[in-house]
Amino acid sequence: MNVFLFGGSFNPPHVAHVLAVAYVLATQDADRVIVIPCYRHPFRKDLAPFEHRFAMCELAMGWLPRTSISAVEQELGGESRTLRTVEHLVQLHPEWRMRLVVGADILLEGRRWLGFERVIELAPLLVLGRAGVQADGAPSPVLPELASRDLRQALREGRRGDLETFVPRAVLAYIDAHGLYREE
Numbered sequence: 001m002n003v004f005l006f007g008g009s010f011n012p013p014h015v016a017h018v019l020a021v022a023y024v025l026a027t028q029d030a031d032r033v034i035v036i037p038c039y040r041h042p043f044r045k046d047l048a049p050f051e052h053r054f055a056m057c058e059l060a061m062g063w064l065p066r067t068s069i070s071a072v073e074q075e076l077g078g079e080s081r082t083l084r085t086v087e088h089l090v091q092l093h094p095e096w097r098m099r100l101v102v103g104a105d106i107l108l109e110g111r112r113w114l115g116f117e118r119v120i121e122l123a124p125l126l127v128l129g130r131a132g133v134q135a136d137g138a139p140s141p142v143l144p145e146l147a148s149r150d151l152r153q154a155l156r157e158g159r160r161g162d163l164e165t166f167v168p169r170a171v172l173a174y175i176d177a178h179g180l181y182r183e184e
Helices: 015-027 050-061 072-076 082-092 106-112 116-122 148-156 169-178
Strands: 002-008 032-037 067-069 097-103 125-130 141-143
Touching: 002 015, 002 082, 015 032, 015 050, 015 097, 015 125, 015 141, 032 050, 032 072, 050 067, 050 169, 072 082, 082 097, 082 116, 097 106, 097 116, 106 116, 106 125
Parallel strands: 002 032, 002 097, 032 067, 097 125, 125 141
Antiparallel strands: none
């Protein structure tokens, strides 16, 4: 079974995340895509509570075929580390052939990850090019230049109109209903 793992903060999830999953489903021999929101960011990023980010991922990407949202990093607890997550999934599902879906920006920062070479060994990377990111070995962009931090800034500043083309409607409604990202 070919399983593609797509992890991230998803703080909040946006259309580039949705496009990444759709791209994998359209271009790869993917039996399943598993979206994995991180539980506690290893680089100390301030995140909305896990339960909210998980729910927003379900709204943004859970409707896509052969796609599921996983709470595996919450179940593992503590600081989220890709290596620990991948090793755990290999142990649970030795029959899976896993690939790790990443944006081209990871080519610039991946060496900071714990056990990056081992991660690649267990789940070879599928690197998706991102507009605005230039890195050695990066493919042509298939994803727009879009960052969750810019979306959070727009939310704090009340610039909702700037968000309507970049954040799925259901995610925006969830953010509004729960008062997320109003202050940082």
